[in-house]
Amino acid sequence: xxxxxxxxxxxxxxxxxFALLRSHHPPxxxxxxxxxxxxxxxxxxxxxxxxxxxxxxxxxxEAEYVTLKEHCTNLRSLLAPIRRLPSEILVQxxxxxxxxxxxxxAEETWDSVADEDRxxxxxxxxxxxxxxxxxxxxxxxxxxxxxxxxxxxxxxxxNSSELWLKTKHGAKGIRLLKSALARGGxxxxxxxxxxxxxxxxxxxxxxxxxxxxxxxxRWKKAFFFCRSVEFDHLxxxxxxxxxxxxxxxxxxxxxxxxxxxxxxxxxADAPRLHTLYLGGLHSLDPLAEMHLSALRTFRFLAQDPLxxxxxxxxxxxLPEALEFWLQLLLCNWxxxxxxxxxxxxxxxxxxxxxxxTIHIRDMFSPAICIKALNELLHGLTLPRLRFLRFRSDSxxxxxxxxxxxxxxxxxxxxxxxxxxxxxxxxxVAITEADxxxxxxxxxxxxxxxxxxxxxxxxxxxxxxxxxxxxxxxxLTALTIRSDPDSxxxxxxxxxxxxxxxxxxxxxxxxxxxxxxxxxxxxxSVQMSWIQTRFRxxxxxxxxxxxxxxxxxxLSWEFLRAPRWSNxxx
Numbered sequence: 001x002x003x004x005x006x007x008x009x010x011x012x013x014x015x016x017x018f019a020l021l022r023s024h025h026p027p028x029x030x031x032x033x034x035x036x037x038x039x040x041x042x043x044x045x046x047x048x049x050x051x052x053x054x055x056x057x058x059x060x061x062e063a064e065y066v067t068l069k070e071h072c073t074n075l076r077s078l079l080a081p082i083r084r085l086p087s088e089i090l091v092q093x094x095x096x097x098x099x100x101x102x103x104x105x106a107e108e109t110w111d112s113v114a115d116e117d118r119x120x121x122x123x124x125x126x127x128x129x130x131x132x133x134x135x136x137x138x139x140x141x142x143x144x145x146x147x148x149x150x151x152x153x154x155x156x157x158x159n160s161s162e163l164w165l166k167t168k169h170g171a172k173g174i175r176l177l178k179s180a181l182a183r184g185g186x187x188x189x190x191x192x193x194x195x196x197x198x199x200x201x202x203x204x205x206x207x208x209x210x211x212x213x214x215x216x217x218r219w220k221k222a223f224f225f226c227r228s229v230e231f232d233h234l235x236x237x238x239x240x241x242x243x244x245x246x247x248x249x250x251x252x253x254x255x256x257x258x259x260x261x262x263x264x265x266x267x268a269d270a271p272r273l274h275t276l277y278l279g280g281l282h283s284l285d286p287l288a289e290m291h292l293s294a295l296r297t298f299r300f301l302a303q304d305p306l307x308x309x310x311x312x313x314x315x316x317x318l319p320e321a322l323e324f325w326l327q328l329l330l331c332n333w334x335x336x337x338x339x340x341x342x343x344x345x346x347x348x349x350x351x352x353x354x355x356x357t358i359h360i361r362d363m364f365s366p367a368i369c370i371k372a373l374n375e376l377l378h379g380l381t382l383p384r385l386r387f388l389r390f391r392s393d394s395x396x397x398x399x400x401x402x403x404x405x406x407x408x409x410x411x412x413x414x415x416x417x418x419x420x421x422x423x424x425x426x427x428v429a430i431t432e433a434d435x436x437x438x439x440x441x442x443x444x445x446x447x448x449x450x451x452x453x454x455x456x457x458x459x460x461x462x463x464x465x466x467x468x469x470x471x472x473x474x475l476t477a478l479t480i481r482s483d484p485d486s487x488x489x490x491x492x493x494x495x496x497x498x499x500x501x502x503x504x505x506x507x508x509x510x511x512x513x514x515x516x517x518x519x520x521x522x523x524s525v526q527m528s529w530i531q532t533r534f535r536x537x538x539x540x541x542x543x544x545x546x547x548x549x550x551x552x553x554l555s556w557e558f559l560r561a562p563r564w565s566n567x568x569x
Contacts, residue, residue, distance in 0.1 A: 007040050090142070091149055094135060098152075101131045123159065128176035150187030153180050157192040158208055174207050181215055188220035188243050195226040209233035216240045223248040228280075231263055241270040250279030250301065279303070279327075299325035301361070303332050308344045308372070312379060315351035320384055323355040328372060330364035344372065346379030355387040360427075363394050370401045377406040381413045389424035396453050399467070402430040404438070411441050422447040426498060429453060429467045432474050436488065445489040449496035454530050470499045472507045479507075480514035494524040500533035505541040512544065516553035524555040531560060 009017070013031070020027055077083070085093075125131075129152060136146035146152060156177070181189075191212055195205055209230060216237035222244060224231075228251050247267055267273070274294060279301030298318060302308045311326055318324060358376065360369060373390075392400050402425075411417070420442050426449045430438070439445065453467040480487050492515065516523045537545075537558075548554035 007043055087141075087145055090145055091151065094132060094146065094149075094152070097135070098129075098131055102126075124173055124176060126157065127173055127180065129153070129180060147183055150184045153184035154187045155190045155192075156180070156212070157194070158205075158212075159192075159194050170204075170207065174211060177208060177211055181211070184218075186218060189215060189218045190221040191219060192223040193226055193230075194223070195230060205230055206233040210236065213237045216244075217242055219244050221246040225250045227251060228263070231266065234266060238266055239269045241267065241273075243272060244270040245272050246275040247273060248277035250277070277301075293319050295319065295322055297323045297325070299327060301327045301329060303329045305333065305344045305372075308376065309346050312344075312346050312349050312376075315349055315353065315380075318351060318353050320352040320354050322353050323357070323387075324353050325357045325359055326376075327359040327361050328364075329361045330368050330372065331362045333365075333368050333372075344375040344379070346375055348379055348381070350381040350383065352384045353382060354384050356382060356385055357389040357391060359389075359391045359393075360398075360400060361393050363398055364392075366398075366401055370403060373400070373403040374406045377403055377410040380410060382410075383413075383415050384419065385414055385416070386419055387422040388420060389422075390428050391424075392427040395427040396451075399453055400425075400428045402428050402434055404430075404434045407438065408441065411438075417441055417443055419444065421445060424449040424496075426451040426496065430469065432469060432471065435469065435474070436477050439488045442489060444491055446491050447494040447496075448489065448492060451498040452500040452502075452530065452533075454500060454532060468500060468502060470497055470503055472504050475503055475507050475511045478515075479511045492523075493521060494526075496526045498528045498530060500530050501535050501537075502533070505538040509541050509544050512548060512554065516548045516551075518551075518553060522549075522553050522555045526557045526559070528559045534560075 016031065017027075082090075132146050132152055136143040193209070193212075205226075210233050213234045213236045216234075217240050219237075219241060220243050225248075244267070247270070249263065249267075271294070274296040276295055276297070277299040280303065295318070300307075300311045300314075302311055308326070308328065315324065358373070390400055392398060411420070414420075421444055423442060423445055424447075428451075430450070435450065439448075450469055452469050478488055478492070480490065495515075512523070512525070545554065545556050549556055
C-alpha cells in the first residue's frame with residue numbers, strides 16, 4: 001500500500017482537527033505526534049519532487065506536441081494539391097479573386113463611403129493592389145507570382161477627385177502608382193481616368209496625369225472622362241503612343257474647335273489605333289489628321305443636332321471596313337414643344353462603311369427620336385453597307401419607332417438588295433406589314449434580329465409597349481415553300497428573336513423544317529422568352545428541335561430575356 005495513502009486524513013479526522021483548531025483543547029496523543037508530523041513533512045517533500053518531475057515531463061510533452069503538430073501541418077502542406085498547380089493557374093485564380101473583390105466593393109453605396117478619408121483610403125487600396133499584396137504574404141512562391149506577374153499591374157483606374165483633394169492622400173497615391181507601374185515592367189497598360197469634379201476649387205490632377213503620361217509608350221487602352229483642361233497635363237505623350245489600340249475620350253464640358261484640334265493632335269500619331277470613341281467633341285474636322293484608315297471601330301456620341309451633322313460629314317472619310325456607331329443622346333435635345341425640335345441639317349452624304357449602328361442612348365422623346373431617324377436616313381447613302389443595327393439603351397421601356405418610308409428610300413439608294421446581310425432591329429417596334437415589306441428588299445439577308453414587346457411595370461416606370469410581331473402569319477411568310485427565289489430572305493442563316501411565344505408550335509415547326517436544310521452550316525435560332533409570357537413548347541416541337549440538332553441542321557438556344565436590359569446581337 002502506498003505510504004502517502006496511509007497518511008491522508010479521512011473525513012472524521014478532518015472534522016475532529018477542525019473542531020480542535022476552533023477550540024483551546026489539547027489534541028489526543030493518538031491523533032497527532034511529532035513523529036506523525038515528521039512523516040507527513042517527509043511525504044510532502046516527496047510529492048513536491050514528483051510534481052516537479054511531472055511538470056517537466058508535461059512541458060516536454062507540450063513542446064513535442066507543438067513541434068509534431070507543426071511538422072505534420074508542414075508535411076500536409078507539402079502534399080497539398082494547390083502546391084502542384086502551375087503558376088499560370090494560380091495567376092488566373094488571383095485574377096478572379098481581384099474581379100470578385102472589386103465587384104463586391106462596387107456594390108457599396110455612395111453613402112457608405114461618404115466620408116472623404118474613407119473613400120480616399122479605398123481608392124488608395126485599389127491603386128496599391130492591397131488585395132493582391134495580402135495574397136503575396138502567404139508564401140514566397142505566391143509573393144514572387146504577385147510581384148512578378150505584369151498582368152496584375154497593367155490596369156489602372158483613377159476614379160476619384162476626392163483622392164487628390166488632400167496633400168497627404170495625393171502624395172501617397174503617387175507613391176503607390178509609381179510602385180505599381182514599376183512592378184509592371186514594360187507590360188502594356190490599360191488606363192482609365194474618370195475624374196468628375198463639381199467643386200469650386202478643383203483638385204490638382206497634374207501629378208497623376210503626368211506620371212501616367214511618362215508611361216504612354218506602354219498604353220494599349222486608354223479611357224478619359226474628365227474636363228478638357230486636364231489634357232493640358234498630357235502634352236508629353238505626343239508622338240509616344242506606339243502600342244495604343246483603343247482610345248475613349250469623353251468630357252463633361254464642351255470642346256471648342258481649338259481644344260478639339262489640340263486634343264486630336266495629342267493622339268494623332270498612334271499607328272496601332274483601331275478603336276476610337278469620342279464624346280463631347282463638337283468639332284470633328286481635326287480627325288482628318290489621325291490614321292483613320294487603320295480604324296476598325298469608331299463610336300461617336302452626338303450630344304446635340306449639330307454633332308450629328310458633324311459626324312455625317314466625317315463618314316465619307318471613314319474606311320470601308322470600319323464599324324461605325326453613331327450614338328445619339330436625345331435626352332439633351334428635348335425642347336419645351338415638340339414642334340421646336342431642331343433640324344439635323346444633314347447634307348446628302350455617301351460613305352463606303354460596311355457596318356453601321358444607330359444607337360439611342362438613355363431615355364428619349366418618341367417625337368424627337370422618329371424625327372432624328374427620318375432625317376438621318378434621308379441624308380445618308382451607304383452603298384457598301386453589310387451590317388445595320390438600331391439600338392436603344394432604354395428598351396423595353398422606350399423602343400424605337402420605325403421610320404418605314406425613310407428606310408425604304410435609304411435601302412434603294414444604298415443598294416441594300418445587293419449588299420445588306422445583317423439587320424438587327426430588336427429594339428424597334430415595327431409592324432408585321434412593314435417588316436415583310438422591308439425584308440422583301442433585302443434578298444441577301446443572312447442574319448435577322450427582331451422582338452416582341454410587353455407592358456412593363458417597374459419601380460422606375462409603368463409603361464412599355466404592347467407589341468406582338470412573332471406571329472403565325474409572320475412565320476408563315478418566312479417559311480420557304482416551293483420556289484426559294486419568291487420567298488422572303490431565302491439565304492437567312494441566323495434568326496434572333498425575343499418572343500411572347502404567342503405562335504402555334506406547328507407553324508413554327510414548319511418554319512424550322514423549311515430553313516434547316518443540309519449544308520455546311522446549321523440554321524441558327526436564338527430565342528429569348530419574355531418572363532411574363534413563358535409557356536412550355538409542345539412535346540412534338542421540342543422533339544423536332546432535338547432531332548434537327550442531332551442531324552446538325554439546327555443550332556438552337558432558348559433563353560429567358562433579360563428583364564431590364566436590351567437585346568444585343
